[in-house]
Amino acid sequence: MTLACVQSRALLGLAAPAVTVEVHLANGLPSLSLVGLADVEVKEARERVRCALQNSGLEFPNNKRITVNLAPADLPKDSGRFDLPIALGILAASGQIPLEALHGWEFAGELSLSGALRPVRGGLVSSLHGGDQRLVLPLDSAREAALAPAAQVFGAAHLLDVVAHLLGQPGGEGWQRITAQAPVHRASGPDLADVKGQVQAKRALEIAAAGGHGLLLVGPPGAGKSMLAQRFSSLLPAMTEQEALESAAVASLAGRFDPQEWGLRPTSAPHHTASAVALVGGGSPPRPGAISLAHHGVLFLDEFPEFARSALEALREPLENGHITIARAALSSQFPARFQLLAAMNPCPCGFHGSTQRPCRCSPQQIGRYQGKLSGPLLDRIDLHVHVPALPAQELLQAPTGESSAAIRQRVVQARQRAVARQGGANQQLHGQQLEAVLQLEPAAHALLHKAAERLAWSARATHRTLRVARTIADLAGGEGIASAHVAEAIQYRNVLLKN
Template identity: 60%
Template sequence: MALAIALSRGLDGLNAPPVTVEVHLANGLPGLTLVGLPDTEVREARDRVRAAIVNSGFEYPGKRITVNLAPADLPKESGRFDLPIALGILAASGQIPAARLAAHEFAGELSLSGELRPVRGALAMALEAAGDGKTFILPALSAREAALTGQDNILAADSLLAVCAHLAGQTELSPPPAVDRDNPAIFPDLADVRGQSQARRALEIAAAGQHSLLMLGPPGAGKSMLAARLPGLMPMLDDDAARSSAAVLSLVGQFDPLRYGQRVFRSPHHTASAVALVGGGNPPRPGEISLAHHGILFLDELPEFDRKVLETLREPLESGRIHIARAARQAEFPAEFQLIAAMNPCPCGYHGESRCHCSPEQVARYRGKLSGPFVDRIDLVIEVPALPSEALAGKADGETSAVVRERVAAAWQRQRGRQGKANARLTTREIDAGCQPDAPGAALLQQAASRLGLSARAWHRVLKVARSIADLAGSTDIGAPHIAEAIQYRRFARD
């Protein structure tokens, strides 16, 4: 047979559209031609496939080989098409049964020896392929990742020879081993933090409602230490959220099946570009805000980030998604991340102390790197003061992460039962329906809005934070004490 067809999948953002690999053998000068918008990695498959076929004990056809990757208008990238191209060549030359190809989909990069190497996006491909009735053959590591979808049509292979033996009916490939989803998450304990009672309280509220948090304090006060303990205060991800988070990480090859269901903690350096933070490139790939999907994005030394970079976070903080538009391609990635940020009060970090020599203009310029609209989108802003020597010399006597996590989990249950989502994700209509305070609380909020000049967005964020405070207290109503505590987290002094 001079024509063979193998099925595979590409990647377009989080989507994995089907790709048909058509292989045709014809008389003429020996060679392999790839068509169908292949990028450099795909074009290099010619040498990998030839060596893999020969080293697996098969004969490489001495004919003119044309490989078409359809549809022609979808860019093809990475080495995922090595395996279906090799199988198509072997089927077209009659060395394996071509009829068996139709019941399978294939993806995998080939080494020169014929071994299969893992590919990016296995979980996204498996989610897209679910329900099509075909068996998906993947490299062993990628198959283990894809099996997290819960599908029973995933098979793992170690080499091209093993796949060919399976298609010829000589041996059977096995499903990948099940991944243990009950691995305990190991995060630093909140009990290690000395003092900082207000910061610990704000961290608990942030965990309870998935609110964004900005910590302002001198170097060494414990801001980074507090941020690192936030994941340990939050329950594990449910199955839908875990798959969604894992699928994004899989796109860049950073997913670890052993950490399935655990919240991601991303901490990019302050030199990160806008593309690194929100995503981009050609083809578009997810940035840090998407890699932190259903997890935490920690930005330390916040004013050191380029202001234009920080401004790109404004829309995703509201919408939970990022739409990347380029001249040739567009992609949309989820970005329901929880922003935690830390900054010094002035350039030297010791504002208000005798050793600080920053002028008022320098302090204003430093804090002015954060625009009003950006700060307005942060739910909680707190000061983390330097600890006195007595607190440092004493023993840590605060609550453990496990104790706080129980209260946070109870607050989550109240939120899920009431509205099906975290308080930080409430829309305006949902705020009007479920976050209205009682009469004393409403009067207090109106008074604070007049004195502090709260914007409409800040008004709604105060209500959402107050709702989380009430949930932690087990209260169905939002009272004046809940409003008062929420208001104190809206202050951001610039003087």
């Protein structure tokens, strides 16, 4: 047989379209040609495959003209994931393995020059789209791919392990059927009890965790903003299996999946020098950015105004709709980005505007320019704005240990369960008629909110987000309706920059 077809999959965003690797052997000048819109990494497979076959004791047809076609031809292919299917196609076309043994299987894996299989990114993405096909991957990639429900995943350590199985020979330790493991919730991050004082900031963290709201912490240097943010993930409820799969799929696509973090909500904390592409994703082919890596988790942006204006403004759409679309001339890819934004900033360039500990050296113009780096539409999309004051030394040293993350998380879980039972999701996701249907706003609370929105010149978005926060506060209190006290507390979490 001089023609063989091997099934594999490419990566296109969070999709894994099927690719047929066609290998044809013909008489002519010895060569190995790759066609089918292959990227540089794929074209380099010619040398890797040749050396891997020869060093594994298999025959490479040096006297043949070999043509490898990656179909469909208009689909971009990148990375070394096609090394294994190309090698198997050459073996099948040259009669070293039976062609019928390849039916019902999909293969992906990068080959070393010795024939050992190296991990490839996107193993979980491939298995989620694999259907009934049996998928063969390098062992590390197979372990993440097996997390997909009902997936038939096999791991191999070496090319010879795959060949032996296709020939019906007993497999060694390098060939394994990989089974999935159930997600187990573990509290992530340090304990909030380490933070002394800062009662209002801790309360804001609890509200944000219960409702899925974004949070902006504003205060002088050393007040504890970063310390609070680092402990936020320990308050979040456990991920559902679907959320864990979605989060792991993005990490797998980026090549950052860690089995030890399966079931843990991710925290992405890019440096303030990160570009807009690093934050929201991009490149060619498009790759997920920090906001997608924080899917169903936390995106922490320290030194918030120091980020590039283009990077911050790119957050506006995903904060509203929970996904980001990377559009290019040839193709576009959509990545999920339903994250909780947690931002921290100083109120001015020197950091001490409004502080009672040290005088501020900044002029009003400098303060205005610094805070003006954050646009009104972006601040509107952050539900909670909290001032974090610097604690006096006496209070810091003598303050008792605060409430633990476990105790707060218990209230957060109960409030989130009320919201899910009522509307099927967190309060932050409420929009339009759905928001109006679950408010149950008391008349006094309605009048108070109307007066606040009118006096503070809130936009419609700011008003609606205040209502969502009030709904979360009511859920934490165990109330069915939203009272005036709930609305009053929600009102104080807006426009904190204007108070300093």
